[in-house]
Amino acid sequence: xxxxxxxxxxxxxxxxxxxxxxxxGGLLALNALDIEVKRGxxxxxxxxxxxxxxxxxxxxxxxxxxxxGNVVLDGxxxxxxxxxxxxxxxxxxxxxxxxxxxxxxxxxxxxxxxxRRLNSGLWYNLVRRGxxxxxxxxxxxxxxxxxxxxxxxxxxxxxxxxxxxxMIDRRRLEICRALIGRPKLVLLDEPSAGxxxxxxxxxxxxxxxxxxxxxxxxxxxVEHEMGLIERATDRCVVLNYGKKICEGKYSQVAADPQxxxxxxxxx
Amino acid sequence: xxxxxxxxxxxxxxxxxxxxSRMSFLSMKGKGGQILSSVLVAACVACSLVxxxxxxxxxxxxxxIAVIAGVAFALSKLGIVQAAEQAGVHHPWAVRCIxxxxxxxxxxxxxxxxxxxxxxxxxxxxxxVCLGLTIQTGFTGLFNFAGAAxxxxxxxxxxxxxxxxxxxxxxxxxxxxxxxxxxxxxxxLPVLRTRGHYAALATLAFGILFYGFLEANExxxxxxxxxxxxxxxLGWDFxxxxxxxxxxxxxxxxxxxxxxxxxxxxxxxxxxxxRSWIGIWLDAVRLDETAASVFGLRVSxxxxxxxxxxxxxxxxxxxxxxxxxxxxxxxxxxFGDSLTLVSIVLxxxxxxxxxxxxxxxIVVLLPEKLQFIQEYRLLLFSCVIIGLLFVRPGGLLAxxxxxxxxx
Numbered sequence: 001x002x003x004x005x006x007x008x009x010x011x012x013x014x015x016x017x018x019x020x021x022x023x024x025g026g027l028l029a030l031n032a033l034d035i036e037v038k039r040g041x042x043x044x045x046x047x048x049x050x051x052x053x054x055x056x057x058x059x060x061x062x063x064x065x066x067x068x069g070n071v072v073l074d075g076x077x078x079x080x081x082x083x084x085x086x087x088x089x090x091x092x093x094x095x096x097x098x099x100x101x102x103x104x105x106x107x108x109x110x111x112x113x114x115x116r117r118l119n120s121g122l123w124y125n126l127v128r129r130g131x132x133x134x135x136x137x138x139x140x141x142x143x144x145x146x147x148x149x150x151x152x153x154x155x156x157x158x159x160x161x162x163x164x165x166x167m168i169d170r171r172r173l174e175i176c177r178a179l180i181g182r183p184k185l186v187l188l189d190e191p192s193a194g195x196x197x198x199x200x201x202x203x204x205x206x207x208x209x210x211x212x213x214x215x216x217x218x219x220x221x222v223e224h225e226m227g228l229i230e231r232a233t234d235r236c237v238v239l240n241y242g243k244k245i246c247e248g249k250y251s252q253v254a255a256d257p258q259x260x261x262x263x264x265x266x267x
Numbered sequence: 268x269x270x271x272x273x274x275x276x277x278x279x280x281x282x283x284x285x286x287x288s289r290m291s292f293l294s295m296k297g298k299g300g301q302i303l304s305s306v307l308v309a310a311c312v313a314c315s316l317v318x319x320x321x322x323x324x325x326x327x328x329x330x331x332i333a334v335i336a337g338v339a340f341a342l343s344k345l346g347i348v349q350a351a352e353q354a355g356v357h358h359p360w361a362v363r364c365i366x367x368x369x370x371x372x373x374x375x376x377x378x379x380x381x382x383x384x385x386x387x388x389x390x391x392x393x394x395x396v397c398l399g400l401t402i403q404t405g406f407t408g409l410f411n412f413a414g415a416a417x418x419x420x421x422x423x424x425x426x427x428x429x430x431x432x433x434x435x436x437x438x439x440x441x442x443x444x445x446x447x448x449x450x451x452x453x454x455x456l457p458v459l460r461t462r463g464h465y466a467a468l469a470t471l472a473f474g475i476l477f478y479g480f481l482e483a484n485e486x487x488x489x490x491x492x493x494x495x496x497x498x499x500x501l502g503w504d505f506x507x508x509x510x511x512x513x514x515x516x517x518x519x520x521x522x523x524x525x526x527x528x529x530x531x532x533x534x535x536x537x538x539x540x541x542r543s544w545i546g547i548w549l550d551a552v553r554l555d556e557t558a559a560s561v562f563g564l565r566v567s568x569x570x571x572x573x574x575x576x577x578x579x580x581x582x583x584x585x586x587x588x589x590x591x592x593x594x595x596x597x598x599x600x601x602f603g604d605s606l607t608l609v610s611i612v613l614x615x616x617x618x619x620x621x622x623x624x625x626x627x628x629i630v631v632l633l634p635e636k637l638q639f640i641q642e643y644r645l646l647l648f649s650c651v652i653i654g655l656l657f658v659r660p661g662g663l664l665a666x667x668x669x670x671x672x673x674x
Contacts, residue, residue, distance in 0.1 A: 061561050062560075062561075063557060063561065082560070083557075083560040083561045083563075084560050084561075084563045084564060084566070087560075087561060087562055087563030088563055092562065093561060099555050099557070099558040101550060101551055101554040101555055101558075102554075103550075103554065103668070104547070104550055104551075104554065104668070104669070105668050105669060105670065107671065108547045108550065108551075108669060111544070111547050112547065112548075112551050112558070112559065112562050112564070115548070115562050115563045116562075116563045118544045119544065120544055120545060120548065122545075125539070125540075125543035125544055125545045126536070126539045126540065126543065126545075129539065132543060132544075133671075136671045159668070159670045159671075160668070161668045177562070181562065181563070
């Protein structure tokens with residue numbers, strides 16, 4: 001899509017976190033973490049509760065600031081940037097707990113994901129109303145098309161408040177919101193949370209289908225549902241107590257004694 | 268029957284996507300119903316306003332208010348209010364013409380009644396300030412407890428400029444708005460570094476300090492206040508009594524027309540803000556600041572925009588108010604007045620422009636007209652608000668989900 005002209009080599013890194021640490025008081029939530037995300041891959045981020053997965057997302061997207069270490073996104077050092085500046089470098093995410101604006105329409109929620117592409121100028125918004133209306137029309141068309149890939153019925157609910165949607169449709173909407181801004185990197189924080197096994201599988205298929213349509217979007221995914229990780233990811237990173245304990249293909253990672261110990265305890 | 272069909276299509280979802288031939292047929296049929304509903308609502312509001320302003324006898328007034336409340340309830344239950352709201356969405360220019368006609372009608376009936384015209388002007392001034400609060404609180408979620416102080420800033424700016432300089436009045440009025448906006452910006456800057464309701468705290472302090480500052484300041488007239496000359500625009504002195512086709516009006520009619528025009532401009536402005544990308548951004552800032560910033564929204568920028576714009580509206584009206592009443596004193600801009608302004612927004616329905624107008628009429632007129640409750644006015648007033656919010660938690664006219672273009 002937009003952003004990078006030539007399809008970049010698969011092996012170059014899109015996101016590089018080096019020596020990343022985050023302290024909350026005395027607690028070291030991330031401990032000198034090195035994570036590399038290659039262009040076009042789906043990276044699974046797994047680990048027990050409290051191992052620092054969501055903290056990692058929050059640092060990357062600028063909600064928390066790193067105590068030490070640095071983050072490079074697409075060649076730009078984004079360590080000290082604010083969330084809105086990092087978004088401008090092509091990062092989008094979903095949240096573990098739904099963060100939709102429930103009283104706004106599906107369309108409004110989606111457009112929040114497209115902030116970067118839309119014109120926020122005063123003259124344009126308040127005076128050039130004809131142009132604005134035309135742009136809203138084409139944005140609505142695009143929104144409908146994107147929603148329809150996930151669920152054709154969702155596309156018909158474009159002007160309904162988000163609160164009227166069911167759980168799975170809300171999750172779909174959140175993912176669409178992350179995708180509509182045509183980001184380079186998407187962080188999915190537990191896309192399966194609160195959904196049944198079948199719903200999760202269906203949602204993942206939809207995500208993969210959209211990803212194919214976008215020509216290999218790079219995704220980092222936090223997930224507890226191991227079936228999903230096995231099916232969708234190219235590579236996994238396992239965290240425990242804020243440290244990387246293992247990295248590799250799911251089959252390798254799942255066989256690793258350290259990982260088994262982190263999840264199941266010492267035998 | 269046509270009312271009912273218009274009402275039947277009242278939910279926003281029905282106007283949305285599936286514009287098949289059946290839907291367009293329905294909305295064609297609904298158009299007449301919607302326009303008729305808005306005529307009816309405008310007529311009822313105009314008649315109520317005239318009746319309440321004109322009737323002196325307290326008992327008759329009480330009955331009149333009861334009748335108005337009944338009619339309003341019936342109109343809302345029959346879905347006519349909702350149909351009129353839809354008319355505003357789908358046929359904005361038709362509705363604007365109806366409103367101008369209703370406004371002209373009220374003006375014509377009240378033409379020589381000084382008190383009634385002054386009250387009408389006051390309603391429009393308060394309603395404009397509350398439009399500003401709607402942008403700040405209703406859209407963006409910034410509570411402003413200094414509405415009266417910003418009104419006063421505009422008023423005192425106008426007074427000083429008019430007394431010290433010979434600037435034309437249009438510049439003076441605009442300066443009132445600009446100074447209020449600038450003062451507001453200074454106030455909001457430290458608040459931008461925080462989250463939560465610190466704007467409420469900062470404005471609360473400002474609202475209280477403003478009064479004390481005016482009282483103590485000799486240059487601004489102290490507690491006695493300042494005299495302010497009236498408005499002259501394009502050679503027309505607003506102290507003149509206009510005549511139109513042999514009918515003469517009180518000089519207050521000049522002010523009512525000017526204030527009405529400013530109010531109309533700001534009403535349209537507020538609507539344009541709401542129905543644009545900016546409207547979505549402001550709502551997103553109110554509902555989830557973190558998510559908004561993660562998607563690249565410049566939260567501080569939009570907070571400053573909303574706050575500055577809202578205070579500009581207050582400042583402009585403050586300047587006009589000072590020039591209309593010819594005299595301003597600190598007692599006109601107390602913290603209590605700021606609270607009244609906030610309560611108007613709550614009562615009308617947070618984020619709904621028309622709710623603001625209706626609520627202003629109630630809040631300004633009731634205590635003024637029902638003299639016998641003067642002493643209990645705050646008591647009655649709080650009872651009315653609490654009662655209303657029990658029955659209608661979203662306010663008199665709750666805000667609707669934004670549906671663009673009525674597609």
